[in-house]
Amino acid sequence: MADTFCVTITHCRTDGDKATLGFVVANAALGSEKDTMVFLSTDGVYCAVKGEAEKIDEGAPFAPLKELIGKFVKAGGKIFVCTPCLKKRGLSEADLIEGATPAGGAVLVEWLAAGSPCVAY
Amino acid sequence: MRPPHPEHWSFDDEFDGGEETCGRVIINLHTYVKPLPPGTRLLLVSEDPAAPVEFPAWCRMTRNALLETAHPYYLIELKPALKENPHG
Numbered sequence: 404m405a406d407t408f409c410v411t412i413t414h415c416r417t418d419g420d421k422a423t424l425g426f427v428v429a430n431a432a433l434g435s436e437k438d439t440m441v442f443l444s445t446d447g448v449y450c451a452v453k454g455e456a457e458k459i460d461e462g463a464p465f466a467p468l469k470e471l472i473g474k475f476v477k478a479g480g481k482i483f484v485c486t487p488c489l490k491k492r493g494l495s496e497a498d499l500i501e502g503a504t505p506a507g508g509a510v511l512v513e514w515l516a517a518g519s520p521c522v523a524y
Numbered sequence: 525m526r527p528p529h530p531e532h533w534s535f536d537d538e539f540d541g542g543e544e545t546c547g548r549v550i551i552n553l554h555t556y557v558k559p560l561p562p563g564t565r566l567l568l569v570s571e572d573p574a575a576p577v578e579f580p581a582w583c584r585m586t587r588n589a590l591l592e593t594a595h596p597y598y599l600i601e602l603k604p605a606l607k608e609n610p611h612g
Contacts, residue, residue, distance in 0.1 A: 404585070430547035434554035435585040464545055474551050 407519035408432035409511070411442045414524065415449035419459035419468065422450050425524035426471035433480045440519075441475070442511050443503075444485035451484045451503035452494060476502035483510050529567060529597040541570035550582060557588075562606035565591075568598040 410432070412425035425441065433439040441450075449455040450472065459468035476482065483506035484499060496505050515521055539556050541549040549572055557566065568579065579598050583590040589601040 427547035430551035432547075434547065434550035434552075435582055436554070437585070464543075464548075466548055471547075474555075478551060478555060 405518050405520055406436075406438055407514065407517065408437035408439045409442060409514055409519045409521040410439070411444065411511070411521060411523045412447040412450060413445045415443075415446050415455060415459065415468075417446045420461055421524040422447065422459055423461045423465050423468050423471065426450070426468065426475060427465065428522060428524075429475055429480060430471060430478075433475060433478050439475075440481040440483060440514055442483050442485070442506075442514075444488050448484050448488045448492065448494065451482055451499050453498055453500055456500070472500070472502075476500075526569075526571075526596065529569075530592070530594050533567065533592065533597070533599050535565040535567040535599060537564055538567040538569070541568065541572065541575075543571045545572045545574060546578075550578070553582070554586075557602055560602055562603035562608075564602045566600045566602060568600055569596055570598065571596045 410425050410429040412422055414421040429439055429441050443450050456469040456472050482503040484503050486505045486507055539553055576595055580590055589604045591601055592599040
């Protein structure tokens with residue numbers, strides 16, 4: 404069984420439900436002792452942009468997105484944010500929340516090529 | 525009102541996940557048990573309807589021992605393989 408796990412999320416403003424689910428599953432993976440990375444791309448980059456996660460709350464039984472992301476980062480989860488996707492939206496590293504790192508495809512490919520399973524939202 | 529947990533169960537600590545589900549209860553449980561020493565017997569309470577399949581999976585992945593179940597109660601021994609061996 405692999406000790407790593409990856410969740411890719413491609414929505415935030417476009418689909419808060421999918422962004423929320425992505426982080427719920429990331430928390431389940433991290434809480435199951437999998438070294439877990441979340442890769443945010445396309446509209447998903449907004450999950451890691453200051454002030455954006457606060458806008459997503461799907462309601463019970465889901466926790467607000469901000470809380471899910473906070474728990475993930477606090478427990479040692481890694482968040483990587485697609486750099487060209489940020490640039491396309493006029494955003495930069497300075498716009499990101501603490502715990503989020505700008506990254507490119509190589510980080511994602513290396514993680515998966517080493518044998519990590521991945522689920523996409 | 526919940527029924528009581530099985531009378532013969534003995535445990536050192538207790539975690540009540542309430543009605544929380546999926547990643548939410550798992551990350552909360554993970555954070556709670558992290559500082560507890562191997563060998564701790566934990567009473568886990570969860571009214572998540574998925575609990576009967578979720579916690580066995582969690583225990584298999586984290587190498588915690590699921591000793592007994594009586595939903596919504598789960599008796600877990602944390603990391604038995606990491607317990608100190610007094611004979612070295």
